[in-house]
Amino acid sequence: xxxxxxxxxxxxxxxxxxxxxxxxxxxxxxxxxxxxxxxxxxxxxxxxxxxxxxxxxxxxxxxxxxxxxxxxxxxxxxxxxxxxxxxxxxxxxxxxxxxxxxxxxxxxxxxxxxxxxxxxxxxxxxxxxxxxxxxxxxx
Numbered sequence: 071x072x073x074x075x076x077x078x079x080x081x082x083x084x085x086x087x088x089x090x091x092x093x094x095x096x097x098x099x100x101x102x103x104x105x106x107x108x109x110x111x112x113x114x115x116x117x118x119x120x121x122x123x124x125x126x127x128x129x130x131x132x133x134x135x136x137x138x139x140x141x142x143x144x145x146x147x148x149x150x151x152x153x154x155x156x157x158x159x160x161x162x163x164x165x166x167x168x169x170x171x172x173x174x175x176x177x178x179x180x181x182x183x184x185x186x187x188x189x190x191x192x193x194x195x196x197x198x199x200x201x202x203x204x205x206x207x208x209x
Contacts, residue, residue, distance in 0.1 A: 073201070075165055076158030079183040079191030084110040084119065091148060092141040095131060098124045105194050106180050109145055119182050119189060120149035150179050158185035166198040 085094060085107055094107050109120040126148050130140045140147065154176035156165050169176035181193040 072161040072163060074158060075156055075160050075162050075181060075183045075193055076185055076190055078162055078193045078197050079158065080194070081191045082106070082108060084108040084189060085145060086110060087144050087146045089145045090142055091127060091131060091145050092137075094122055094145040094148075095127055095141075098127065105196075106192055107145070108182055108189065108192055109149055110189070111146070117187070117189070119153065119155065120146065121153040121179050121182060121192070122148050123150070123179050126150070150175050153179065153182055155182045155184060158183050158190050162193070162198070163201045165193075166201040169198060 082104065085097075087109060089109070097107055098104050104124065106121050106123045109122060111118045111120055122145050127145075130136050130148050133139075152175060154165075154169060154174055165176070165181060168174070169181075176198055177195050180195050181198065183190045183193060
């Protein structure tokens with residue numbers, strides 16, 4: 071049986087758009103293994119999510135006047151533009167291959183996993199890269 075995305079998904083609790091960049095940064099400081107924080111943008115049947123990576127947030131806050139500009143702002147200002155969202159039953163190797171073929175942000179940001187229409191967790195870029203067969207990464 072192939073490994074599915076839901077088998078790899080880490081149950082990182084989503085934050086709300088009201089979460090500041092400084093508050094999100096504290097989540098990364100308290101968990102060295104945390105690579106991204108999901109942001110729940112909308113509730114209900116039309117739930118939508120974004121993703122803020124450790125790298126993007128750290129770069130923004132460390133830049134010139136970064137703390138002054140971003141610390142009190144909503145974490146949504148630092149989300150990637152098009153997060154990859156996939157169903158939990160998707161074979162992980164297939165998701166990794168599709169991401170590689172599309173030069174997708176999944177290979178740098180990770181994947182948001184949904185199960186039965188509800189948030190189930192996130193999969194790290196490292197896990198996806200590990201699953202891409204040799205010789206199939208984008209050139």
